[in-house]
Amino acid sequence: MAHPDLTDDWIPLAAAQAFAAGDEHHARTLLARARDAQRPGSLNWARLERLYGLVSIHVLREVEGTFALERSDAALLRLGAELPTLDDLEARAGGESP
Numbered sequence: 001m002a003h004p005d006l007t008d009d010w011i012p013l014a015a016a017q018a019f020a021a022g023d024e025h026h027a028r029t030l031l032a033r034a035r036d037a038q039r040p041g042s043l044n045w046a047r048l049e050r051l052y053g054l055v056s057i058h059v060l061r062e063v064e065g066t067f068a069l070e071r072s073d074a075a076l077l078r079l080g081a082e083l084p085t086l087d088d089l090e091a092r093a094g095g096e097s098p
Contacts, residue, residue, distance in 0.1 A: 010044045011051070011092040019086075020093035024059045027089075028052060046075035047084050054086050 015030035031052040038045035053068030076083055 010047055011089060013092060015051075016089050016093035019055060019089050024055055028055050028059065028061075031055060041075055043076075043079055043081055046072045046079065046081070050076065050084050051086075051089055054084075055089070058086065 012030050012034045015027045015034065018024070018030060019027035031048055035045055035048035035052055038048060049068050050072035053065040053072060056062075056065030056068060058065075073083060
């Protein structure tokens with residue numbers, strides 16, 4: 001279930017749609033581009049970094065994904081924010097607000 005405190009505007013719709021369509025590698029690219037446009041350590045950077053890590057693990061890039069999760073989770077916990085999941089990414093693709 002998606003987190004109620006997250007709004008959908010930080011998740012790139014194209015990345016969510018690519019993931020939902022099974023094009024996880026394109027989703028990773030779009031998430032990385034969106035993440036890189038954010039200030040490192042910011043809330044949206046951490047959220048996008050976490051989704052990037054989860055998708056990386058999903059496509060068997062476990063080491064890269066694990067390091068991304070370590071970075072993102074530390075920032076999200078410091079900020080007191082919820083940890084986004086792949087369900088949030090899929091919900092965005094379906095037009096639902098995560």
